[in-house]
Amino acid sequence: MKFVAKNFKGRVLELLEKIPRGKVTTYKEIAGALKNPNASRAVGNACNRNPNSPKVPCHRVVGFDGSIGGYASGVRAKIKLLEQEGVEVKSGKIVDFEEKLFSFN
DNA sequence: CCTGGGGCAGCCG
DNA sequence: ACGGCTGCCCCAG
Numbered sequence: 001m002k003f004v005a006k007n008f009k010g011r012v013l014e015l016l017e018k019i020p021r022g023k024v025t026t027y028k029e030i031a032g033a034l035k036n037p038n039a040s041r042a043v044g045n046a047c048n049r050n051p052n053s054p055k056v057p058c059h060r061v062v063g064f065d066g067s068i069g070g071y072a073s074g075v076r077a078k079i080k081l082l083e084q085e086g087v088e089v090k091s092g093k094i095v096d097f098e099e100k101l102f103s104f105n
Numbered sequence: 106c107c108t109g110g111g112g113c114a115g116c117c118g
Numbered sequence: 119a120c121g122g123c124t125g126c127c128c129c130a131g
Contacts (some may be wrong), residue, residue, distance in 0.1 A: 030115090036113070037116095038111080039112075039114070040128060041125060042112090042125090042127090043126085045115055045116095046115075046127080063112090063127070064128065070125085070126035072126070
């Protein structure tokens with residue numbers, strides 16, 4: 001049985017878990033999927049204060065431009081994880097970002 | 106490149 | 119429950 005969180009934070013975490021390995025998404029996509037296209041900041045907050053650190057791949061979420069943005073454990077770690085999953089990162093940006101972009105839509 | 110403004114959820118007192 | 123502060127953001131100038 002699937003656990004459906006009704007909190008904003010909970011939904012964000014669930015979406016993050018849906019992101020396949022080697023793919024990335026944007027805060028905007030998540031916000032839009034939650035019907036709150038302006039809540040991109042709130043999405044980032046949910047990840048930052050995320051209670052499920054290793055459970056949720058927050059490192060697969062990047063800025064609208066494919067920019068890494070930030071990371072609670074350090075941007076450096078985020079890039080490292082992405083590269084391990086096969087996502088190239090150059091100068092703090094995702095290489096072929098649009099091709100690796102995953103949509104919830 | 107940097108600055109300011111907007112809008113939204115989480116956390117703390 | 120309320121108010122203020124913060125933030126892994128986005129957009130325009």
